[in-house]
Amino acid sequence: MQSIWIEKSVPLEGKVVVSSAKNAVLPIMAATLLTGETCTIHKMPRLSDVQAMVEVLNHLGSQTHMKYDTLTARCEGLVTEEAPYEAMRRLRASVLVMGPLLARFGKARLPLPGGCNIGVRPVDLHLKGFRALGAEITLGNGYVTATAPRLTGARIYLDFPSVGATENLLMAACLAKGTTILENAAKEPEIMDLGEMLMAMGAKIKGLGSDFLIIEGARQLSGVEYTPIPDRVEAGTFMVGAAMTGGNVLLQNVRCAHLRPVLAKLREAGATITEYPKSLRIKGSPKIHSVDIKSLPYPGFPTDMQPQMMALCCLGDGTSVITETVFENRFLHVGELKRMGADILIDDRSAVVKGVSQLQGTKVEAPDLRAGAALILAGLAAKGVTQIMGLEHIDRGYDRLEEKLRSLGASIERRDA
Ligand SMILES: CC(=O)N[C@H]1[C@@H](OP(=O)(O)OP(=O)(O)OC[C@H]2O[C@@H](n3ccc(=O)[nH]c3=O)[C@H](O)[C@@H]2O)O[C@H](CO)[C@@H](O)[C@@H]1O
């Protein structure tokens, strides 16, 4: 078993190139199943979630290859409509193969995704949408089986703007007969990125970036070459690192427009941020102001940045109230941060964080991906040495994190331990 060891950091200084977004890349990989032609995806991040999705695609019948950071995928036909159980459990986003499989091949069978550490994460909205498109869905023995000779366009209102349900239904609607309208759709930038890739494949989509999507189904889609958007959560994580260490970091390959709530909260906390067309510079201030945060669907504050911002607030000059509205159980980092000396009280879906002058290094365990990132950030600012276990979570979503942090001056290494 491996762990990450971190010593209290000097202020982070230098530049970092942000990788492509995990949450854009995974649906884009699923979308390659919508065509029998070759899809080429550039600038792929090195993530265990990407490896798991490659396994899922190959298992289903796609010929998927990675050369350097370019992925090619070609799925001329299905070997099986049943998604592999093991990869499915490792990768929640694998549920996104359901839309493409149903739309192109008329059948899909997937192990129902279980709960994960941050919440139960049901797929009822995905299934309700597929039913509205004419699919017959049965549940049994832990599997969902869906069939449809050909999906038919429909008007679908999402009870909650679910990212995954919007993506799954958007992909399915591209090959459905007639027009589909998605109301109260999620508006995350990664959905827009998926939509742009689908349009480059020949899909007809109107309203991208809004919560009202109109999709005109096509008989078939073509191959595509595509480069996904930069990872706004990775960018945000490095920004918090700079803010917590009083550093000065230039982040390259960022879209500031995707980072509005994070930039606003970091500025409120005292950081100075200069925006450029494809990059930004962040300078931390010696004093961190406590800020309140409420996670919301985009364009609200991203839940995927809530744990990292909580790490920052642990060193604030007052009290922060951090409210998590998207996932019912996304405070698992609280116990670990408290072990490092943080003063945090959970009250239902809010955490009340009283700033302390110093965190202390100790052995902690990452309970999920962004909680792991929060612990790394806390470790950079903490006195002494921090050892972080549970790296399988962190490796799902951060591309060469230690290498990038080391290039900024951090003392961080991975050891067999
Ligand atoms: C691979 C990927 O892109 N993951 C992101 C995606 O996850 P994901 O697509 O799973 O997130 P959703 O937006 O679907 O989930 C948000 C909330 O809706 C609930 N829900 C969702 C679907 C459903 O059918 N029924 C239901 O109740 C979930 O349990 C959760 O409480 O968006 C989340 C919210 O921005 C991010 O934190 C994840 O990083």
Ligand SMILES: C=C(OP(=O)(O)O)C(=O)O
């Ligand atoms: C929750 C996340 O991802 P996933 O939906 O893949 O679990 C995340 O990226 O923080």
